[in-house]
Amino acid sequence: MLEAKGISHKFDYELFNNINLSLYKNETIAIIGMSGSGKSTLLNILSSLLQPNEGSVLYNGVDIYKLKKSKLLNIRREDFGIIFQAHYLFRGFSAKENLDIATLLSSNEIDTTLLKNLDIEHVINQGVGELSGGQQQRLSIARVLTKKPKVIFADEPTGNLDKQTSTHVMDALFKYVKNGEAGLILVTHDEELASKCDRTFKVVDLKLEEIR
Numbered sequence: 446m447l448e449a450k451g452i453s454h455k456f457d458y459e460l461f462n463n464i465n466l467s468l469y470k471n472e473t474i475a476i477i478g479m480s481g482s483g484k485s486t487l488l489n490i491l492s493s494l495l496q497p498n499e500g501s502v503l504y505n506g507v508d509i510y511k512l513k514k515s516k517l518l519n520i521r522r523e524d525f526g527i528i529f530q531a532h533y534l535f536r537g538f539s540a541k542e543n544l545d546i547a548t549l550l551s552s553n554e555i556d557t558t559l560l561k562n563l564d565i566e567h568v569i570n571q572g573v574g575e576l577s578g579g580q581q582q583r584l585s586i587a588r589v590l591t592k593k594p595k596v597i598f599a600d601e602p603t604g605n606l607d608k609q610t611s612t613h614v615m616d617a618l619f620k621y622v623k624n625g626e627a628g629l630i631l632v633t634h635d636e637e638l639a640s641k642c643d644r645t646f647k648v649v650d651l652k653l654e655e656i657r
């Protein structure tokens with residue numbers, strides 16, 4: 446469903462040279478690598494947020510960076526679910542109101558089972574500012590999944606969660622991918638978590654090596 450072909454990119458120095466990657470339906474891929482090796486940048490490139498210097502990113506066979514801006518925005522809004530380390534929740538609104546925004550944009554309902562799986566159903570009427578960091582993180586994941594995306598891009602989604610909560614959150618994400626028609630690309634430092642994905646790639650020496 447998503448294919449990166451011949452991606453090269455540099456900022457002040459070269460980051461990637463001719464990287465290729467394919468993500469299939471119902472597949473989970475982990476990307477690991479040293480700090481600063483370019484994992485988040487690669488995720489930005491794959492998720493339509495950063496056009497690479499060279500190469501193409503195909504979504505269902507279409508080069509997303511050759512699309513008109515409005516079409517690209519439609520794909521990003523309807524088909525892509527992007528989970529950042531920093532979650533962009535609307536403070537001053539309740540948790541439920543943050544989810545309502547996703548239901549309005551996608552005409553999907555709030556999935557109460559998902560809220561239970563993420564253990565946030567009991568705080569749903571509280572203001573975002575009253576939630577703990579981990580609850581906010583889980584709320585942002587619930588908001589992304591409420592949209593029912595086809596491809597999920599997650600950058601350290603469990604970075605600030607304890608081990609047990611992190612396992613619950615990842616189980617909810619994996620379940621979503623395996624039960625639906627979705628794929629997941631996960632950037633993580635956690636090798637144990639990476640080993641739960643179908644395949645693992647490592648950014649090393651400007652390349653992406655499939656290591657498992």
Ligand SMILES: Nc1ncnc2c1ncn2[C@@H]1O[C@H](COP(=O)(O)OP(=O)(O)OP(=O)(O)O)[C@@H](O)[C@H]1O
Binds near residue numbers: 478480487
């Ligand atoms: N917009 C930008 N402009 C210039 N340099 C950037 C930009 N974004 C990232 N970089 C640089 O690219 C390199 C890779 O950054 P990136 O965040 O992709 O690494 P990472 O592997 O995700 O790191 P970490 O594991 O520490 O989060 C870093 O040296 C960073 O400073």
